[in-house]
Amino acid sequence: MRLNYPSSIRIIRVPCTGKVDVIHILRAFEKGADGVYAVGCMEGDCHFTSGNFRARKRVEQAKKILDGVGVGGERVRMFNLSSAEGPRFAEYAREMDQQIRDLGPNPIKLALKQAA
Secondary structure, three states, rough: OOOOOOOOOOOOOOOOOOOOOHHHHHHHHHOOOOOOOEEEOOOOOOOOOOHHHHHHHHHHHHHHHHHHHOOOOOHEEEEEEOOOOOHHHHHHHHHHHHHHHHOOOOOOOHHHHHHH
Protein backbone atom coordinates (compact mmCIF):
# COMPACT_ATOMS: atom_id res chain seq x y z
CA MET A 1 0.00 0.00 0.00
CA ARG A 2 1.41 3.39 -0.99
CA LEU A 3 0.42 6.23 1.34
CA ASN A 4 -0.04 9.69 -0.10
CA TYR A 5 0.84 12.50 2.25
CA PRO A 6 2.40 15.94 1.65
CA SER A 7 6.05 15.93 0.61
CA SER A 8 6.73 18.71 3.14
CA ILE A 9 6.29 16.17 5.97
CA ARG A 10 9.59 14.89 7.36
CA ILE A 11 9.37 11.67 9.34
CA ILE A 12 11.78 11.12 12.20
CA ARG A 13 11.51 7.62 13.61
CA VAL A 14 12.09 6.92 17.27
CA PRO A 15 11.77 3.59 19.12
CA CYS A 16 8.92 5.05 21.17
CA THR A 17 7.24 8.46 21.33
CA GLY A 18 8.27 8.44 24.98
CA LYS A 19 11.78 9.25 23.68
CA VAL A 20 10.57 12.55 22.23
CA ASP A 21 11.51 15.34 24.63
CA VAL A 22 10.27 18.94 24.76
CA ILE A 23 13.72 20.11 23.66
CA HIS A 24 13.42 18.04 20.45
CA ILE A 25 10.13 19.73 19.60
CA LEU A 26 11.44 23.21 20.39
CA ARG A 27 14.66 22.61 18.47
CA ALA A 28 12.61 21.72 15.38
CA PHE A 29 11.01 25.17 15.52
CA GLU A 30 14.37 26.81 16.14
CA LYS A 31 15.66 25.11 12.99
CA GLY A 32 12.72 26.41 10.96
CA ALA A 33 9.94 23.82 11.16
CA ASP A 34 6.49 25.36 10.75
CA GLY A 35 4.82 22.60 12.78
CA VAL A 36 5.51 19.36 14.61
CA TYR A 37 3.31 16.42 15.33
CA ALA A 38 4.02 13.16 17.10
CA VAL A 39 2.28 9.91 16.22
CA GLY A 40 2.37 7.24 18.88
CA CYS A 41 0.66 3.98 19.65
CA MET A 42 -2.81 3.86 21.11
CA GLU A 43 -3.09 5.05 24.70
CA GLY A 44 -2.79 2.12 27.05
CA ASP A 45 -1.26 -0.06 24.33
CA CYS A 46 2.37 1.10 24.50
CA HIS A 47 5.00 -1.63 24.21
CA PHE A 48 7.13 0.41 26.62
CA THR A 49 4.22 0.72 29.09
CA SER A 50 3.73 4.50 29.30
CA GLY A 51 5.78 6.10 26.53
CA ASN A 52 2.78 7.54 24.74
CA PHE A 53 1.53 9.14 27.96
CA ARG A 54 4.92 10.77 28.51
CA ALA A 55 4.90 12.00 24.90
CA ARG A 56 1.43 13.53 25.26
CA LYS A 57 2.54 15.34 28.42
CA ARG A 58 5.64 16.67 26.66
CA VAL A 59 3.62 17.82 23.64
CA GLU A 60 1.32 19.72 26.00
CA GLN A 61 4.36 21.31 27.69
CA ALA A 62 5.75 22.34 24.30
CA LYS A 63 2.37 23.90 23.39
CA LYS A 64 2.48 26.05 26.53
CA ILE A 65 6.05 27.16 25.85
CA LEU A 66 5.30 27.99 22.21
CA ASP A 67 2.22 29.97 23.25
CA GLY A 68 4.36 31.82 25.79
CA VAL A 69 6.98 32.87 23.25
CA GLY A 70 4.46 33.83 20.58
CA VAL A 71 4.98 30.97 18.13
CA GLY A 72 1.62 29.34 18.84
CA GLY A 73 0.91 26.06 20.59
CA GLU A 74 -1.51 25.01 17.83
CA ARG A 75 1.56 24.21 15.72
CA VAL A 76 2.19 21.09 17.85
CA ARG A 77 -0.10 18.06 18.09
CA MET A 78 -0.10 14.45 19.21
CA PHE A 79 -1.96 11.63 17.50
CA ASN A 80 -2.42 8.02 18.59
CA LEU A 81 -2.67 5.24 16.00
CA SER A 82 -2.18 1.53 15.77
CA SER A 83 0.39 0.23 13.32
CA ALA A 84 -2.43 -1.03 11.07
CA GLU A 85 -3.82 2.47 10.47
CA GLY A 86 -1.57 3.64 7.63
CA PRO A 87 -4.33 5.44 5.71
CA ARG A 88 -5.28 7.30 8.88
CA PHE A 89 -1.63 8.34 9.32
CA ALA A 90 -1.73 9.88 5.84
CA GLU A 91 -5.03 11.59 6.70
CA TYR A 92 -3.50 13.12 9.85
CA ALA A 93 -0.46 14.24 7.83
CA ARG A 94 -2.70 16.05 5.33
CA GLU A 95 -4.77 17.55 8.16
CA MET A 96 -1.68 18.83 9.98
CA ASP A 97 -0.18 20.16 6.73
CA GLN A 98 -3.36 22.14 5.99
CA GLN A 99 -3.52 23.49 9.54
CA ILE A 100 0.08 24.72 9.33
CA ARG A 101 -0.50 26.26 5.89
CA ASP A 102 -3.50 28.11 7.33
CA LEU A 103 -1.34 29.41 10.21
CA GLY A 104 1.46 30.50 7.90
CA PRO A 105 5.22 30.23 8.36
CA ASN A 106 6.92 29.80 11.70
CA PRO A 107 7.33 33.30 13.25
CA ILE A 108 10.89 32.43 14.33
CA LYS A 109 11.84 31.67 10.74
CA LEU A 110 10.32 34.99 9.60
CA ALA A 111 12.19 36.93 12.30
CA LEU A 112 15.50 35.31 11.33
CA LYS A 113 14.95 36.22 7.67
CA GLN A 114 14.21 39.83 8.56
CA ALA A 115 17.29 40.05 10.81
CA ALA A 116 19.59 38.75 8.07
